[in-house]
Amino acid sequence: MAAQINPSILSADFARLAEEAKAVQGADWLHVDVMDNHFVPNLTLGVPVVESLARATDTPLDCHLMIEDPDRWAPQYVEAGASSVTFHVEAAAAPVRLAREIRAKGARASMALKPATPIEPYEDLLPELDMLLIMTVEPGFGGQAFLDIMLPKIRRTRELIGKHGLQLWLQVDGGVSASTIERCADAGADVFVAGSAVYGAQDPAEAVRALRAQADTATAAASWACDH
Numbered sequence: 001m002a003a004q005i006n007p008s009i010l011s012a013d014f015a016r017l018a019e020e021a022k023a024v025q026g027a028d029w030l031h032v033d034v035m036d037n038h039f040v041p042n043l044t045l046g047v048p049v050v051e052s053l054a055r056a057t058d059t060p061l062d063c064h065l066m067i068e069d070p071d072r073w074a075p076q077y078v079e080a081g082a083s084s085v086t087f088h089v090e091a092a093a094a095p096v097r098l099a100r101e102i103r104a105k106g107a108r109a110s111m112a113l114k115p116a117t118p119i120e121p122y123e124d125l126l127p128e129l130d131m132l133l134i135m136t137v138e139p140g141f142g143g144q145a146f147l148d149i150m151l152p153k154i155r156r157t158r159e160l161i162g163k164h165g166l167q168l169w170l171q172v173d174g175g176v177s178a179s180t181i182e183r184c185a186d187a188g189a190d191v192f193v194a195g196s197a198v199y200g201a202q203d204p205a206e207a208v209r210a211l212r213a214q215a216d217t218a219t220a221a222a223s224w225a226c227d228h
């Protein structure tokens with residue numbers, strides 16, 4: 001699979017969301033950061049905006065819910081038009097039930113881990129998921145510096161995916177840019193969220209293409225991908 005680049009509209013102009021979505025035509029997904037000012041110290045957007053965005057763009061929406069009580073809210077984001085819904089395991093009361101509900105409603109189910117949350121306790125849950133998101137910054141804000149200390153977790157997660165013969169995607173989110181994406185791909189990530197690196201560029205669509213080319217080259221040389 002070619003590397004997937006998901007621009008984060010957190011770094012876009014919120015007064016021009018439809019245009020900003022179109023500015024990254026060619027992106028695999030549009031990453032939509034939902035923050036509730038409780039799970040993280042920031043507030044962004046909710047179900048009505050996701051409904052409008054889903055109507056405004058053909059790019060599928062990858063909703064990253066940084067909210068409390070995702071068990072209650074995540075299904076509503078599927079109904080609003082999200083094709084992939086990510087909940088944080090730290091906030092979910094019943095992650096297996098929630099992942100099954102998201103899938104049953106027709107979206108890809110994804111679970112996120114904050115930097116201090118290890119993957120090992122969740123090894124048995126991986127078959128329930130279509131994607132696992134490893135945060136490479138503390139969630140809450142765009143434009144933060146990439147946390148290199150997350151690379152071993154990405155590597156260990158890629159090993160678990162291989163060990164169980166799973167198809168789930170491994171997404172990284174936070175500080176992904178031209179100077180960090182190769183390390184993420186080498187460690188085993190195959191889906192890359194990029195906010196400031198895409199929307200801060202002169203030509204966002206070109207930034208998506210360049211990041212994908214960099215990730216593809218690094219993946220082709222990576223031991224985890226060569227084994228397959």
Ligand SMILES: O=C(CO)[C@H](O)[C@H](O)COP(=O)(O)O
Nearest residue numbers: 139140142143174175195196
């Ligand atoms: O979930 C997020 C922050 O909590 C964002 O998706 C992420 O930070 C993207 O922005 P950048 O690429 O600028 O770091």
Ligand SMILES: [Fe+2]
Nearest residue numbers: 033064173193
């Ligand atoms: Fe995100």
